[in-house]
Every structure is written in structure tokens, then in C-alpha cells.
Amino acid sequence: MQYLASPIARRFPGNDGEWARFDGPAGTQMLDSAIDALDEFAASGDNANSHGAFSASRACDELIETSRELVAKFYRATADGVWFGANMTTMTFAFTRAVARALKPGDRIVGTRLDHDANVWPWHEAACEKLVEFVLAPFDAKTGRLDTEAMIDMIDERTRWVTIPGASNLIGTIPDVRAVSDAAHAVGANVFVDAVAFAPHRQVDVMALGADAIVSSAYKWYGPHISAMWVRPDLIESLRPFKVRPSENKGPARFETGTPNYEALAGLNATVEFLIEFGMDAIRAVEEDTFEPLLTGLQSIPGVRCVGAQDMVDRTPTVSFTIDGFHPDQVAAMLAAERVAVWSGDSYAVEAGQTLGVDMTGGVVRAGVVAYVTDEDVQRLLTAVERIASS
Ligand SMILES: Cc1ncc(COP(=O)(O)O)c(C=O)c1O
Structure with missing residues (x-):
């Protein structure tokens, strides 16, 4: 498993590799120390x-x-x-x-x-x-x-x-x-x-x-x-x-x-x-390495729409998206069936959901990278999203 090869991912006992954890913006796994x-x-x-x-x-x-x-x-x-x-x-x-x-x-x-x-x-x-x-x-x-x-x-x-x-x-x-x-x-x-x-x-x-x-x-x-x-x-x-x-x-x-x-x-x-x-710059570097392929991967899947910023400038490694023809709650449930944790809805950003025009359609699917998320997790998410979008 790739997560065992990542020195930082090993510091989080709650992240045992069974699930791909993109729910970090709602709460992270706790550090061993x-x-x-x-x-x-x-x-x-x-x-x-x-x-x-x-x-x-x-x-x-x-x-x-x-x-x-x-x-x-x-x-x-x-x-x-x-x-x-x-x-x-x-x-x-x-x-x-x-x-x-x-x-x-x-x-x-x-x-x-x-x-x-x-x-x-x-x-x-x-x-x-x-x-x-x-x-x-x-x-x-x-x-x-x-x-x-x-x-x-x-x-x-x-x-x-x-x-x-x-x-x-x-x-x-x-x-x-x-x-x-x-x-x-x-x-x-x-x-x-x-x-x-x-x-x-x-x-x-x-x-x-x-x-x-x-x-x-x-x-x-x-x-x-x-x-x-x-x-x-x-x-x-x-x-x-x-x-x-x-x-x-x-x-x-x-x-x-x-x-x-x-x-x-x-x-x-x-x-x-x-x-x-460890240093917050080092955390940022680890996260951005993992996040960039996630963002570009989602952008390249037909039927997937990333909302808000489409680039890496002045942003955290959090992306929200919709899949044409699917309610965000449905997408979150389908991803959970594949052991991929994401959130759906507006994540309490009520005004932002309204500005983005998604408040009447169930909001968005939110995937966030944190330091223990691996390239393998990203691949798992992208493969699952591709399967849903083409079904
Ligand atoms: C940007 C932001 N502000 C405030 C909150 C609320 O934080 P807490 O759960 O600590 O009250 C959250 C929680 O998700 C958040 O993401």
C-alpha cells in the first residue's frame, strides 16, 4: 500500500488506507503524538x-x-x-x-x-x-x-x-x-x-x-x-x-x-x-503535489464541473464539483460505497452556495487534500468519479 511508504501518512493511525479520506476540510485524523x-x-x-x-x-x-x-x-x-x-x-x-x-x-x-x-x-x-x-x-x-x-x-x-x-x-x-x-x-x-x-x-x-x-x-x-x-x-x-x-x-x-x-x-x-x-511550507508542498493531479484530473472528466477557481493560485487544496445528472448527495453515497470519503451540500457556506448558484440543486461535492492523502487516494477518487460520470 502506498500510504505505508509515505512517512507523514504513517503518523495518523486513523488513516489506515482502507478509506481515501478527502473529508479533511470537515475534520482531520489525529496525529499519533x-x-x-x-x-x-x-x-x-x-x-x-x-x-x-x-x-x-x-x-x-x-x-x-x-x-x-x-x-x-x-x-x-x-x-x-x-x-x-x-x-x-x-x-x-x-x-x-x-x-x-x-x-x-x-x-x-x-x-x-x-x-x-x-x-x-x-x-x-x-x-x-x-x-x-x-x-x-x-x-x-x-x-x-x-x-x-x-x-x-x-x-x-x-x-x-x-x-x-x-x-x-x-x-x-x-x-x-x-x-x-x-x-x-x-x-x-x-x-x-x-x-x-x-x-x-x-x-x-x-x-x-x-x-x-x-x-x-x-x-x-x-x-x-x-x-x-x-x-x-x-x-x-x-x-x-x-x-x-x-x-x-x-x-x-x-x-x-x-x-x-x-x-x-x-x-x-x-x-x-x-x-x-515539520513546517507549514513543507505541509503545503506535500499537499500541492497531491492536489494538482486531483484538480486537473477532475477538470478532464466529461460531465464534471469544478466550481470556483480553476487554477492553483492562492487556494488551499480543496475543490468542489458537480457531476451532470447526479445530485451531490448521490455522488457522495456512491463514492462512500467505494470507500472514498467526501462531503456534499454547501458545507455551511450558505452565502457562497447561493452565489455559486448551487443552493437549489443540493450544493456541490467537496474533496479536500490534507497531508496524509496520497496519490493512490487521488487515483481512487478520479477512477470512481469517472465511472459515475460515464454511467
Ligand atoms: C471556514 C470555517 N469556519 C468555521 C467553521 C466552524 O468551525 P467549528 O466546527 O470549529 O465551529 C468551519 C467548519 O467547518 C470552517 O470550515
């Missing part, structure tokens, strides 16, 4: 809670502080802005609830139609509560590219927040976040980046992106089910989160409601150590 770290924590006797006088509690305190430092390195940010939560959606709702407290009627929030709904609806809810205007920048359905100029034109003196994806979870396109954040900062607005679909494939760098807040989910980059947000430290101090009185009153921990998931933090630390050591 992350699984070990999670297990070791659970068996260590350090299962306790923070801020106690005894050693197990101190170990919990140290664990979460190490996690803040490691995520800061991973995001090229500072540890005093990092906080953790169950997943990006929960954290973003908690964040926008705090943001909403400082908004005034007449303010404006600018988002995009390229985003996952978890970076649309929390802002919509905050806007509704405070009678704030919420507008969404368009993208080109043919190229899948965000209309940067149109978005910049929407950013005016009333704008308090601009929110943008690092990459589209549905079609993989990577917008020019920096151009948008420069425009936002020119009018004194803050920039929130949803890096959930970006961080598994590219180096996050908060300074380069111009992000004031950024979030991603470890289970999309080979870690456990936990998410990490960084917020500019002075900004995080200025916000008033919903919290109980006795919990932390300073720093990012103010946003962490209740007891942290320590075992997941242990797994996250091992994952981040691996990604920093």
Missing part, C-alpha cells in the same frame, strides 16, 4: 482544575500557559492574546456577544459571502441586537475570488469591524486579507479573520495578515476537538465578555468560561509542536 499526549494526560493524575495549591492543579495551570505560548508561535502572535474554547462557532458567538456590547446603532460591520456561516451569523446576531448595519462583500462565481475592491468600498467611517475568511472552506480560494485589513485600519475598524480553512494549509501570521483577532480549530489541523483564538491584547482587555464573577478578570482567560478541556490542550500542544517542526 497528539493521541499519546491526550492519553498520557488522562492517565497522569494531573486531572484537576486550575489555580489550586497542589501539584496536579499547578500542572493544569502550566499546561494551559504552555498551550498559549505554542499557539502564539503557531499564529506568530503573542501568548497574552490566546484563549481556548470548544470550537470556532462557540468561540465566535462568545466573542461577538462581547463585541456587541460596545457597538452603537448606526455602526457598520462588513463581512463576505465567501465565509462559512460561523463567520456570518454571529456577526449578524450582534448587528441585529444593536441596530448595526451588516453588509456582505461579493465574490466572483466564475473565479471564486473575493471582490477586494468592492469590499474595500464597503468599509467606511462608520465601520467598526471587518470580518473575512483566511480561505473559503467550500472552494478553497484565499482572499487578499492584507489589502482588506489595511483599508479597515485606515478608518479605525478592527479585523476578525476566520482561519479555520486556512491554518491547516498555510502559515498563519497575524502581523502579515493585519488581523486584530484570528481563530482556527485544532481538529482541522490534526489535533483534538478544541479551538484557539488570538485577540490583540489591548483589544481583548477593552472588551467585556459574558463571564461569572469569580473567574479570571484579566487577559484572554476572561473569555474562557468554565473548566478548560485539559486533555485536548495536551493533544493540541503535541500537534502544534509537530506542525512547527
